[in-house]
Amino acid sequence: MDAQREELELFRDTVARFVETEMVPQDPRWREQHHVDREIWRRAGELGILCADVPTEYGGMGGTFQHESIVHEELARCGISGFAAGVHSICAHYLLNHGLEEQKRRWLPRMASGELIGAIAMTEPGTGSDLQAIRTRAVRDGDYYVVDGSKLFITNGYLADLVALVVKTDPSERARGISILMVETRDLPGYRVGRVLDKMGMKAQDTAELFFENVRIPATNLLGATEGHGFKQLMSDLPYERMIVAATAVAVMEGAVSATTQYIQSRQVFGQALSQFQNSRFKLAEIATTTRIARVFIEDCIAKLVSGTLDGATAAMAKWWCTDMQQHVTDECVQLHGGYGYMNEYLVCRMFADARVQRIYGGTNEIMKELIARSMLDGAR
Numbered sequence: 001m002d003a004q005r006e007e008l009e010l011f012r013d014t015v016a017r018f019v020e021t022e023m024v025p026q027d028p029r030w031r032e033q034h035h036v037d038r039e040i041w042r043r044a045g046e047l048g049i050l051c052a053d054v055p056t057e058y059g060g061m062g063g064t065f066q067h068e069s070i071v072h073e074e075l076a077r078c079g080i081s082g083f084a085a086g087v088h089s090i091c092a093h094y095l096l097n098h099g100l101e102e103q104k105r106r107w108l109p110r111m112a113s114g115e116l117i118g119a120i121a122m123t124e125p126g127t128g129s130d131l132q133a134i135r136t137r138a139v140r141d142g143d144y145y146v147v148d149g150s151k152l153f154i155t156n157g158y159l160a161d162l163v164a165l166v167v168k169t170d171p172s173e174r175a176r177g178i179s180i181l182m183v184e185t186r187d188l189p190g191y192r193v194g195r196v197l198d199k200m201g202m203k204a205q206d207t208a209e210l211f212f213e214n215v216r217i218p219a220t221n222l223l224g225a226t227e228g229h230g231f232k233q234l235m236s237d238l239p240y241e242r243m244i245v246a247a248t249a250v251a252v253m254e255g256a257v258s259a260t261t262q263y264i265q266s267r268q269v270f271g272q273a274l275s276q277f278q279n280s281r282f283k284l285a286e287i288a289t290t291t292r293i294a295r296v297f298i299e300d301c302i303a304k305l306v307s308g309t310l311d312g313a314t315a316a317m318a319k320w321w322c323t324d325m326q327q328h329v330t331d332e333c334v335q336l337h338g339g340y341g342y343m344n345e346y347l348v349c350r351m352f353a354d355a356r357v358q359r360i361y362g363g364t365n366e367i368m369k370e371l372i373a374r375s376m377l378d379g380a381r
């Protein structure tokens with residue numbers, strides 16, 4: 001094993017141990033209360049697991065997306081969907097890629113330590129896929145922006161301390177009217193978190209509605225220095241975001257196949273192990289094959305992202321295909337578990353319910369296919 005692989009495997013062991021010993025036992029309680037505990041973010045920060053691919057000068061681990069994907073994979077493999085490190089990392093990457101030096105130094109070290117929990121707020125009650133139609137308004141008033149509006153379905157919304165808030169600074173424009181404000185939420189007058197939403201799955205994830213009424217945000221919190229760059233900033237980071245979703249999908253498949261392989265060997269039906277029936281064996285072979293293909297594809301995409309050669313269409317392919325396969329594979333795993341597969345205490349049950357939204361957020365899978373077709377037919381990438 002070369003030194004780099006060895007270092008990655010050691011990091012994987014650290015993350016896996018942390019997830020298994022400090023997160024898995026707490027997951028049932030987190031799912032009950034619909035959010036994780038703030039302390040686990042601090043603990044992840046102490047272990048250097050947050051912002052794994054952020055340079056050390058900003059408090060990160062100084063790794064690459066290979067390290068970052070290991071974090072998301074090890075969480076996913078154990079069905080820990082409430083600790084939304086992906087959204088946290090995406091928020092950090094907006095800062096890293098588009099923030100002013102002063103902004104990076106102000107927020108990134110506190111995100112890496114877990115002191116600040118990050119969120120991204122794009123979606124609104126009136127618009128999701130059509131991001132350019134957002135209505136949350138930011139009006140410049142001296143050294144401040146005054147923000148009015150609301151955001152819906154915001155991951156980490158209940159706990160978030162730092163929100164990358166997508167606003168309209170010029171409502172007469174579509175894409176060119178969009179900017180991103182970094183909002184520190186603690187004790188912020190006019191800012192209110194609505195109820196934590198009751199979802200089909202991802203029960204431990206605090207998905208919430210956010211309200212802004214006459215909220216004054218310092219103008220120095222505008223991401224980058226120029227108004228109207230928000231849409232471009234969002235678009236340039238989408239492959240990163242989609243790779244987190246896709247890598248998660250592949251690790252869920254691996255975790256589900258592993259749990260199912262064990263289950264069918266231990267379950268006795270008609271006097272023999274379930275694994276002795278041809279249908280069980282064929283199904284297992286099929287989902288193992290799908291999972292392997294997904295792994296090979298995702299490794300290629302990760303390598304391309306690390307070398308800076310991952311194009312938007314390929315990232316979109318990874319996002320839609322891996323999440324569709326995640327749904328299919330977890331469904332087959334539930335079926336092989338019989339009634340137990342429908343019980344929340346079984347990993348495959350939680351994985352199946354959690355999988356559904358992967359095809360919806362991060363850009364719906366229909367939007368992914370549109371982007372791929374556009375890159376083929378219209379020459380746009």
Ligand SMILES: Cc1cc2nc3c(=O)[nH]c(=O)nc-3n(C[C@H](O)[C@H](O)[C@H](O)COP(=O)(O)OP(=O)(O)OC[C@H]3O[C@@H](n4cnc5c(N)ncnc54)[C@H](O)[C@@H]3O)c2cc1C
Binds near residue numbers: 129154199207362
């Ligand atoms: C659990 C959860 C967590 C989320 N986390 C976040 C978050 O942290 N931050 C955030 O900003 N948002 C978040 N979202 C919102 C998510 O990104 C949106 O739900 C998603 O983008 C779809 O938007 P929509 O719900 O308005 O659906 P719509 O845009 O109304 O889409 C409805 C349907 O129409 C299809 N459709 C739309 N446009 C087209 C088109 N041009 N061609 C073909 N079909 C189309 C869609 O694919 C979909 O099937 C989250 C959502 C959920 C459920």
